[in-house]
Amino acid sequence: TIFFITPTYARPTQKADLVRLCQTLKLVDALHWIVIEDSDSITPLVTNVLDRCDLNSYSHVHERTPKSMQRKICTKVNPRQGCPHHLLGKEEALWKKPRGVMQRNRGLSVVREVAAERNIVKGVVYFGDDDNTYSLHLFDLMRTIKKAGAWTVGLSGGLMHEGPRVIDNKVVGWHVGWRPERPFPLDMAGFAINVTQVISKPSLEFSSSAARGYLESEFLKQVVASKDELEPKGFDCNCVWVWHTRTEAPDLKGEKHSPSDKSIEV
Amino acid sequence: TIFFITPTYARPTQKADLVRLCQTLKLVDALHWIVIEDSDSITPLVTNVLDRCDLNSYSHVHERTPKSMQRKICTKVNPRQGCPHHLLGKEEALWKKPRGVMQRNRGLSVVREVAAERNIVKGVVYFGDDDNTYSLHLFDLMRTIKKAGAWTVGLSGGLMHEGPRVIDNKVVGWHVGWRPERPFPLDMAGFAINVTQVISKPSLEFSSSAARGYLESEFLKQVVASKDELEPKGFDCNCVWVWHTRTEAPDLKGEKHSPSDKSIEV
Ligand SMILES: O=c1ccn([C@@H]2O[C@H](COP(=O)(O)OP(=O)(O)O)[C@@H](O)[C@H]2O)c(=O)[nH]1
Numbered sequence: 001t002i003f004f005i006t007p008t009y010a011r012p013t014q015k016a017d018l019v020r021l022c023q024t025l026k027l028v029d030a031l032h033w034i035v036i037e038d039s040d041s042i043t044p045l046v047t048n049v050l051d052r053c054d055l056n057s058y059s060h061v062h063e064r065t066p067k068s069m070q071r072k073i074c075t076k077v078n079p080r081q082g083c084p085h086h087l088l089g090k091e092e093a094l095w096k097k098p099r100g101v102m103q104r105n106r107g108l109s110v111v112r113e114v115a116a117e118r119n120i121v122k123g124v125v126y127f128g129d130d131d132n133t134y135s136l137h138l139f140d141l142m143r144t145i146k147k148a149g150a151w152t153v154g155l156s157g158g159l160m161h162e163g164p165r166v167i168d169n170k171v172v173g174w175h176v177g178w179r180p181e182r183p184f185p186l187d188m189a190g191f192a193i194n195v196t197q198v199i200s201k202p203s204l205e206f207s208s209s210a211a212r213g214y215l216e217s218e219f220l221k222q223v224v225a226s227k228d229e230l231e232p233k234g235f236d237c238n239c240v241w242v243w244h245t246r247t248e249a250p251d252l253k254g255e256k257h258s259p260s261d262k263s264i265e266v
Numbered sequence: 267t268i269f270f271i272t273p274t275y276a277r278p279t280q281k282a283d284l285v286r287l288c289q290t291l292k293l294v295d296a297l298h299w300i301v302i303e304d305s306d307s308i309t310p311l312v313t314n315v316l317d318r319c320d321l322n323s324y325s326h327v328h329e330r331t332p333k334s335m336q337r338k339i340c341t342k343v344n345p346r347q348g349c350p351h352h353l354l355g356k357e358e359a360l361w362k363k364p365r366g367v368m369q370r371n372r373g374l375s376v377v378r379e380v381a382a383e384r385n386i387v388k389g390v391v392y393f394g395d396d397d398n399t400y401s402l403h404l405f406d407l408m409r410t411i412k413k414a415g416a417w418t419v420g421l422s423g424g425l426m427h428e429g430p431r432v433i434d435n436k437v438v439g440w441h442v443g444w445r446p447e448r449p450f451p452l453d454m455a456g457f458a459i460n461v462t463q464v465i466s467k468p469s470l471e472f473s474s475s476a477a478r479g480y481l482e483s484e485f486l487k488q489v490v491a492s493k494d495e496l497e498p499k500g501f502d503c504n505c506v507w508v509w510h511t512r513t514e515a516p517d518l519k520g521e522k523h524s525p526s527d528k529s530i531e532v
């Protein structure tokens with residue numbers, strides 16, 4: 001079983017992103033999708049996407065990011081704190097707070113529950129954000145992971161592709177645009193772990209206090225000691241199998257003079 | 267048969283967009299995908315996407331937009347010509363030139379060829395851009411179109427949803443953010459036509475000289491006389507089945523100091 005953990009939050013493009021992700025996941029055998037809404041309760045919108053999509057196996061839960069962990073409104077200029085001049089009066093910069101942390105941890109609890117209920121001992125756990133692009137071949141690659149596997153992610157970290165440097169099927173270093181000295185300078189979409197790691201380590205989780213860019217490193221350190229233990233995947237092709245795409249926030253300026261019908265679910 | 271016509275052009279997110287679109291189209295029965303590259307020849311990247319995706323039926327051609335129709339570099343400020351101050355020295359604004367016109371016309375020729383070769387007389391023709399989001403249900407809706415069908419598109423035209431206003435299964439007006447006086451103020455993703463229209467009208471095509479926002483109207487006027495003839499689809503739900511999403515251009519600033527390996531296809 002592939003446990004595919006997806007945090008998601010309300011925004012104009014949410015339904016579109018979830019619909020196309022679900023349609024991709026329909027094509028994958030033996031996959032259990034875990035959708036964790038960043039909200040106080042599960043919403044009709046996400047419920048409708050899941051009903052309509054007709055996936056074989058999924059869990060739908062919610063876990064609200066506490067106010068203290070949400071981004072704040074910039075009240076004074078301090079670029080190092082994520083408040084450059086142009087954000088004054090707006091939300092602090094994206095990198096100021098980790099996104100989806102509480103939700104992924106809730107997802108890990110769901111993995112433990114579902115694995116226990118269904119006696120699942122074989123499988124992998126992957127953190128798949130709702131707006132990335134996944135090639136079907138990625139799922140084949142990750143099924144063979146023994147402990148922790150890693151691969152290249154397209155359009156990530158300020159680069160066309162970002163990931164491990166591999167020689168003779170060993171991770172020997174990293175192609176990254178930023179802080180190569182991190183223990184595991186990988187994007188969330190660039191690794192997966194065997195489900196036994198999650199089951200046997202009940203306290204394995206993401207730390208909401210990880211320094212910027214260290215979320216993945218702090219997590220993987222609990223699974224593997226160093227890059228020597230990482231299993232490189234997908235390096236048999238000169239290509240990537242997953243892309244850190246982002247969906248543009250739509251221009252909604254027409255809403256001022258021609259407001260849309262709120263009863264229509266978009 | 268649904269003929270799904272997709273213009274596409276080279277950019278960092280092209281492969282990601284085509285991979286996820288192809289994975290959606292794999293789930294649709296009796297569909298023929300027509301991919302028209304805006305390039306001087308077909309490219310290995312798009313060829314690889316199509317090979318790997320393993321769709322049942324598709325055509326892969328190219329049609330380069332002539333230089334005269336491409337956007338120009340702004341040499342002086344003139345906002346009405348698509349050159350506001352911040353674009354000085356850059357490409358003129360997106361709306362300055364229609365996008366994908368030559369490619370869609372080439373797609374219509376391919377429809378005529380394929381229909382003739384395979385004796386296809388039943389079906390619909392739809393213009394599906396490479397970065398939109400399509401729910402599988404949209405394909406069920408369009409199969410019953412007799413002449414021209416229309417529906418609501420999410421995240422389009424500066425609104426949450428944009429499309430026909432429908433009473434008693436008749437189009438009575440429009441919910442649009444802009445120029446409601448256009449004959450058919452519809453987005454490209456908001457209509458489809460019966461294939462017999464394309465076969466019986468060999469000169470049916472998009473006009474590259476249509477005024478801004480009139481591309482769809484000028485086209486549909488060749489098929490239906492007025493909105494009374496349009497067949498509304500999908501209004502049985504308070505929801506939309508297609509979204510005009512756009513994929514963000516990625517930040518590639520790390521490429522300056524850590525250039526990526528160009529031999530890796532992203
Ligand atoms: O307040 C938030 C922001 C993001 N997310 C989810 O966390 C993941 C990562 O967020 P995003 O895609 O915005 O981050 P980025 O693309 O910048 O890495 C996505 O699945 C989001 O839906 C969330 O649950 N709550």
Ligand SMILES: O=c1ccn([C@@H]2O[C@H](COP(=O)(O)OP(=O)(O)O)[C@@H](O)[C@H]2O)c(=O)[nH]1
Nearest residue numbers: 272273274275304365366369395396397512
């Ligand atoms: O120079 C271009 C620009 C766009 N397109 C294609 O035309 C369609 C519409 O373009 P785009 O999605 O950029 O337009 P928008 O989202 O702004 O309507 C897409 O399938 C693009 O891949 C193209 O073939 N050549």
Ligand SMILES: [Mn+2]
Nearest residue numbers: 129131132246
């Ligand atoms: Mn994202």
Ligand SMILES: [Mn+2]
Nearest residue numbers: 395397398512
């Ligand atoms: Mn588009």
